[in-house]
Each structure stands twice: as structure tokens, then as C-alpha cells.
Amino acid sequence: MDRRNLLKAVAVGAGTAVWSGGRALAQEHFPVSVNENLWKGINRPKNPEHKTAVEAAHVPVITAPAKVKAGEPFDVSVAVGKVLHPMGPMHWIEYLQLDIGNEPAGTVVFRSRGYLKPETKLTVVLDEGLAGKTISLVATVKCNLHGIWQHYVNLEVA
Ligand SMILES: [Fe+2]
Known part of the structure; x- marks a missing residue:
């Protein structure tokens, strides 16, 4: 060779x-x-309107306003799965990350004991420079058995 x-x-x-x-x-x-x-690779729902069982259990559910104002705080909730994913020593969500477009905003790390449920509420403030644009909030989560899952929502920034 x-x-x-x-x-x-x-x-x-x-x-x-x-x-x-x-x-x-x-x-x-x-x-x-x-x-x-x-x-x-990164898993995404094939058809978000009709998720398979494994998709429904892992795809992040993002709740955020459709329109926000640059420079003003707003709440974003992210839950792992439509019904929250289990958290236990054999099967759990390792982390949940929120990105603003391509830029990481923060990560919540979970442990397997199950004290924390795989959901979080964050307060986000977007830069004034984003006014007049549409941005994506991207949530990425990792399950110890089922890999990495991602979903996003778009927001209009005034
Ligand atoms: Fe899982």
C-alpha cells in the first residue's frame, strides 16, 4: 500500500x-x-405531521412566539418528545442544546439518575442587528440509546 x-x-x-x-x-x-x-448522523422527523414512535419520543418540541422584538426577552420552552422521554440509569437524554441559527446559545446537561425531566425553559434576547429578519431556533438533543435528534422553529424578528 x-x-x-x-x-x-x-x-x-x-x-x-x-x-x-x-x-x-x-x-x-x-x-x-x-x-x-x-x-x-442527526435524526429529524421524516414527516413532522406523522411521526413514528421513535421520532415522537425524541424530536424536540419547541414552544416560542412566532414574532419577537429584537432586544426584548422572550421565553422559549424545549421538551424532548411529545410525551417526555424517560430518564433513568439505562435510558436517558444526555443533553439539550439550543442554537440561534448556526450559533450555539447554550446547553443543558442531564444525568441519568432522573432527578431532572428532559425539558427546559429559557429566556432569549436577540441582537438588535437581527431586526427585520427571520431566524431559526434549533434544538438538538442526544439520547444515550437512540442518538442525536434535531428540530427547529422560525421566528420573525421585528
Ligand atoms: Fe431514547
């Missing part, structure tokens, strides 16, 4: 290890079968 093919093989192997790492860890530490397809 020449140097070029060796480097290519190492790069492909490293990428595969990163993507399958979450699934492999979940299967190693928990005696359950894990759907490999859920660990291949």
Missing part, C-alpha cells in the same frame, strides 16, 4: 470510528439492541 492509499484508509477508518462510536458505546454498556441507523 502506497503512502496515499494508506492515508486514505486511515482517514476513512477514523471517520467510521467517530460516527459509530456512540452506537458502539451504547451497545457495550447497555444490554439492549441499538438501531445502527439512528447513529449515522
